[in-house]
Amino acid sequence: MKRITTFLCATMLIQGVTAQSFIQAYKNRADMVTQANITANLQEFGNLGIKTTGSQANNNTLTWIKNKYISYGYSASQIVESPFTYGSATSKNLIITKTGTLYPDKYVIICGHYDTINGPGVNDNGSGTSIILEAARILKDVPTEYSIKFIHFSGEEQGLIGSSHYVNNVVYQGGIRKLDIKLVFNLDQVGGVKGNNNNTVYCDEDQGGVSSNNAASAAVTQQLRNCTALYSPLQTAVDPAEATDYIPFERKGEVITGFFERIRSSYPHTSKDTFTNVDPVYVYNIGKAAVGALQHFATASTNLTTVTKAASVNSLETVKIYPNPANDILHIELPVQTSNFSFEISNSMGRSMLRVNNEKKIDVSSLQSGVYVGILKVGEETLVKNIMIER
Ligand SMILES: [Zn+2]
Structure with a gap:
């Protein structure tokens, strides 16, 4: 069984790669995920307590998530609470x-549950x-051809109650499909296990249930694997x-399709599912993969200047x-005087050719003539410039 799976995946990978090339703008936005934000989100989430469906903590968490969207600049009309x-x-x-620019009525759904059981559920x-x-923060002002719905479900731990309610009352109304969904990309339990080498993420493929959608799931799951390879350091x-919830x-x-941790934690559904027991770097890396993949699924703008503008902060201009x-x-x-910066040069395929820390004179004599992408990072700020080598 394993051998057959491996063979099929290898075949599909070849097809997938030819259809899906590296996009620098997607990489730059994936790199806008910050460890600081991920860590803060995980800690704040943990501090909200045991979020049993219907509890006060559950409701407080909904408010906390909602306030994040408001702080990112999403308007009240974009945010819907569905009881x-x-x-x-x-x-x-x-x-x-x-809302998408080209297909406003076709949706890419990225989702995950926020309710927890027996513990804070970090x-x-x-x-x-x-x-x-x-x-959501990074893509707020990035045009995407397809509409995106960011959905935070509750009631997952009691048997997918929130997501079932959504499918049966929002997606379907009176038995009629009201929402044209391109695909559903779910993230659940991607915290990893602290102290382990969490270098691989599971990509979930639909291999059961209704059979008519299995092939399409296999295709998008392969695209998810490709995006993970292109935009994160993780293996799949x-x-x-x-x-x-999918x-x-x-x-x-x-x-x-979806992400799930490869090294499976035994802490979920216990009081020990805390910040201390997850690997925040793993979550950060999966974040990059997710932002890369979401841009691919929703066909985000490939315009580099938009990205540079969004990513640049005055001090780097x-x-x-x-x-x-x-x-x-x-x-x-x-x-500015700083002793904490890095500079990386990638070729047009996104392959890293050279990376240095805190060096202002960089030896590029090993690079062949051509156009490269230089990425300068100073603290949380990023500057992207085309670099030409000519000799
Ligand atoms: Zn879960």
Whole structure:
């Protein structure tokens, strides 16, 4: 079974790669995920307590997520709270819509649950929540051809209640499909296990349930793997889609994929699912992969100037990198005194050719003549410039 799977994946990878090339603008935006934001999101999520569906902490978490979107600049009309009942309790899904430029009525859904059980749920599913927030922050002003819905479900731990409610009452109304969904990309339990080498992420492929959508899931899951390779340092493996919020969509024939941690934590659903027990660097890396993939799925703008503008902060606008074209030595002149910066040169395929830390005179004599992309990082700020080598 394993051998067959490997063979099929290798074949598909070849097809996938030819259809999907590296896009520098996507990489730059993936690199806008910050470790500081991911860590803060995970810690804040943890501090909100045990978010049992229908509890006060559950409701407080919804408000916390909503306030994040408001702080990113999303308008009230883009943010919808969708209540549902669970026994005698009421809880809410939170849905944020960003309208597409070319296909405003076709949606890419990125989702994950925020309710937890028995513990603060920093891994399950503060990790997915933190990443969806970063994706929404970064893509806020980036045009995408398809509309995106960022959805935070509740009631997952009681049996996918929030996502089932959404599918049966919002996507479908009176048995009629009201929402044209391109695909559903779910993130659940991507926190990793602290102290382990968390270098691989599972990409969930639909291998059961309704069979008519399996091939389409295999295709988008392969694209997810390609994006992970292109825009993050992680490796991928495929696992069968299982009990999480994409399942109610799958049952209706929608196309699904998702991320899940490869080294599986035993802490979810216990009081030990805390910040201390997750690997924040792993979440950060999966965040990059997710932002890369979401741009691919929603066909984000490939315009580099938009990115540079969004990424640049005033202090980096006066940076000088010279001479350009360069021969043997490239100089970096920073407007501020700092001993904490890095500079990386990638070729047009996005392959890193050279990387230095805190060096203002960079030896580029090993590079062949051609056009490269230089990425300067000073603290949280990023500057992207085309660099030419000529000799
Ligand atoms: Zn979960």
